[in-house]
Amino acid sequence: MPAPVRRLLGIAALLLVWWMASSSLDRKVPAPNEVLRTGSELVRSGELSQAIAASLERVAIGLVLGVVAGTALALLAGLFRIGEDLIDAPLNILRALPALALVPLAILWFGIGELPKVLLIAWATCFPVYLNTLAGIRAVDRAYDELARTLGLSRWTVVRRIVFPGALPGFLAGLRFSLTLGWLVLVVSEQINATTGIGQLMTDARQFFRTDVMFVCLVVYGLLGWLSDRFVRTLERHMLSWRVEYAAR
16 A cells, blocks of 8 residues: 555544544534634634744744754764763753743743743754754764774864764754654743734633634644654655665655
């Protein structure tokens, strides 16, 4: 059976379970056709597109900040012994602090504007990139380092031609985790006095007991997360085509 057909069967099974739940829970769960109808109305009114645009902007800015910070810290810790000594332990301590628990402090320090929302996303997305990129750097075969010394290659050439390609799979794996975390933190960060965004749309729906609108927001979150993951997998296929396990995908 072709892979696209198998994926469609998985989605169909999920819709079937959803439909059965909506039939057996006395309308506490709206049916898929009802959610589709509500979503169409929100699209026609422009409310859903505005919310998606606002949420995408927040995630994009926060993700860029988090990925840049995580990558830079991983390179410093992975390429320099003193960098590892100074960076690795503090970052592992900070990693244990849940981003959602920092919401009150973010409001206290940065107010209720856009800045705390973006910084919370950046905080959550930094650590997966750091950990996976650092693991990728450490996993580079030492035989390549010995070969580079034999050939008399400069340190920058070794980093550019050996370390960076070797660490790339780890970086992309961290990016996939970061995208998922970015969407999860966005849900909570948009509760901070947001006037636009999918989270704000869900908050308004909760106040008016509109479970159909809430399910529309959940479906949008799920689709955005899935599209983000597919985007990174496409990057893996193109950027890691020199590796057999990625070229075969």
